[in-house]
Amino acid sequence: MRILILTVFLALAGSVSAAFAHHDGERSAAKNMVVSHAWTVENAANAHANAVYLTLENTGGEDDRLVGAEVDFANATSFRAPVMDDEGSYSMRQVEAIGVAAGESVTLQPGGAQIVLEDLQGEYRAGDHFHMTLTFEKAGSVEVEVVVEDMDEAETDTPSS
Template identity: 30%
Template sequence: MRITVLAIVAAAAIAVVTTASAHSFKTGDLEIGHPWSRATLPNAPVAGGYMTIENTGTTDDTLLGGSTPAAEKVDVHEMKMEGDVMTMRPLTQGLIIPAGETITLKPGGYHLMLMKPQRPFKEGERVPLTLKFEKAGEVTVELAVDKPNAMGKDDHAGHAGMKTQ
């Protein structure tokens, strides 16, 4: 009896951990993996949005931007080194997600810029975000808010996307 109860408790704990770490979303041929953000300071003018976007289809799609009740505006941005200077610019035409490839949005590379957050993002909470794609349409995801200095859960260096120097 006691072993059965322990087995049930262990199975339930594994199910909870698996569910908590499974943080992915799908729309059309696109799979969005582990969307996240950093905790922000009070009165921070912006917050970042990061994730992987895998295009399992045979045609390219484009991330056009998004929206959230947690911020005034959501744009797609690119950070990169130009000589010795780190530059950032909005991608007004969006970010192409090539067919059969994965793009990583991460600090220091491609990312979402959430302008004028309504309130600080707190570690441990989830922030709703609707992503808008040219072909796949819209999908609502949740940004898991990590610590303020988080750099991401995985290193996707082998995937297509922004390479930081």
């Protein structure tokens, strides 16, 4: 039931929030999964984790799931998303994968689903770019370019609730 609720929540959030993406960025594709608008904010030298945001579009006829992410300067990655508990409250929790229904888009954004780079082994500044490999359950792997934005600018650009 929680997976169904998460999938519905992400589908609704993605359809509304694609307009708020920070930049056009590159579009990368693995079969029917199109990835665009990949961005993050600069990190401090002593930061242990940072989030990456992007838009996933499933142009195919069957559901798929983002099941992995990898960069060469983080020892681990995970997915976080708002999950409803038994009392009906949302909180950010680690999730196994991020589902994208056939014909739908999901936008990972601050306060919503995100990819978390953990145990960072370096820092990046506004204007930098780095490559990340995403793995989908059905579509396979695709490399995307992530743009690093200035933290102050990103906070200003993020839509408020």
